[in-house]
Amino acid sequence: MKKKISVFIVLTLVISLLAGCSGKKDGQVTIGIGQFAEHASLDNCKDGFLAGLAEEGYKEGENLKVSFDNAQADGGTAAQIANDFVSKKVDLICAIATPMAQSAYGAAKDTKIPVIFTAVTDPVLAELAKADKSPNGNITGTSDKLPVEKQLEMIRKVLPDAKTIGILYSTSEINSVSAIKEYKAAAGTYGFEIVDSGISTGADIPLAADNLLEKVDCITNLTDNTVVSSLPVILNKAAAKKIPVFGSEVEQVKIGCLAAVGLDYYDLGVQTGKMAAKVLKGEKKASEMNFEVIEEAAFYGNTAVADNLGITLPEDLVSSAKEMFKEIEAK
Missing domain, CATH: 3.40.50.2300 (Response regulator)
Incomplete structure (x- = not known):
């Protein structure tokens, strides 16, 4: 027992x-x-x-x-x-x-x-x-992973006359280095030239943004963590020059990017x-x-930003949007 x-x-x-x-x-x-x-x-x-x-x-x-x-x-x-x-x-x-x-x-x-x-x-x-x-x-x-070609296609629809796209990125983030390479490989197909500017720390962003905005027709933002953390600085500088900034996901559009084809x-x-x-x-x-x-990539747009820039977002993009925003969220 x-x-x-x-x-x-x-x-x-x-x-x-x-x-x-x-x-x-x-x-x-x-x-x-x-x-x-x-x-x-x-x-x-x-x-x-x-x-x-x-x-x-x-x-x-x-x-x-x-x-x-x-x-x-x-x-x-x-x-x-x-x-x-x-x-x-x-x-x-x-x-x-x-x-x-x-x-x-x-x-x-x-x-x-x-x-x-x-x-x-x-x-x-x-x-x-x-x-x-x-x-x-x-x-x-x-x-x-960013839907780079879909983003470029969207930018071309929104800005039919644009020639240069600027990208700020952190040289220490290999995810950004990878994305830059993909953007450069695909840009020519859509008639764009990529002008990139690498930064070491967030403190470099104000000056780098000023220099980049003198050379480009628009900026597209990556999922670069250092840059995204300072995105409001870039948006303010770009808005003053009436230069559109495209985001890579919905939260960036909420706070002032014109549009994005990205994931949730x-x-x-x-x-x-x-x-x-x-x-x-x-x-x-x-x-x-x-x-x-994640396979799903959707269009997001901000009509308040579009109005400030004097841009009309194409109806086919607006009608297919997962979400449209009518104001700029304070950050």
Whole structure:
């Protein structure tokens, strides 16, 4: 009888340990969310990520504990955040934006902690994945790759006489370097020349914007975290010269970009959260999941900006828009 009881106790302990390791829905899990910079699109990623987890049964305050930190666009801080999550032995790290994902990958690669990234433009160039989208370790997630050709096609419709497009980017963000290369390769097809200006820090942006605005007919914005964090500065300078600025996603259009063909970062976050849930449930390992690219790209326009610039947005774009804005949101 005692032997049977002992066996029962051992089995119960083993099952409990396995349940804890597999991240079952009915057991609490702890995740670390590291965000590289503070701006609306990345904030939407985080909110969407938590919503995606909630849809799959992981709800903060119930069976999910979240440790969140923001690197404020500083690479050294991003590395510290990632190392802190590893030292806390979280069950999973969510890394928002390319520099944060690279830091998390470096910190966790010799551990068993899975990393799920989001808002990474080119996971292959960032050395987080292989060319076939398979992971370079226990890491996977979602890409916010820009629909470059659709954006160029839209700009040509809105500005039929434009010849030059300016792009500001941070030389330290490889996601931006990748996007610049793609823009330059495609621009000629639509009759454009790309004039790019690289900056090292946010402090360089005012002067760089002034210089760029003297050379171009319009500016198109990337998902560059350093530049997006200072986007209001660029918008104010461009508005004073009546030069249109195009965004890369909906939040940029809300605060003063004329238009964009881009994705919804909240939806991207939801998609990422559902991938993370599969890992937490033990259904898949991050190392077994290819990274995903959100397929939907929609048109967003701001009629208040158009009126200020004396531009009429083409009716076919307006009628197909996912959302149009009639005012400029304060930032």
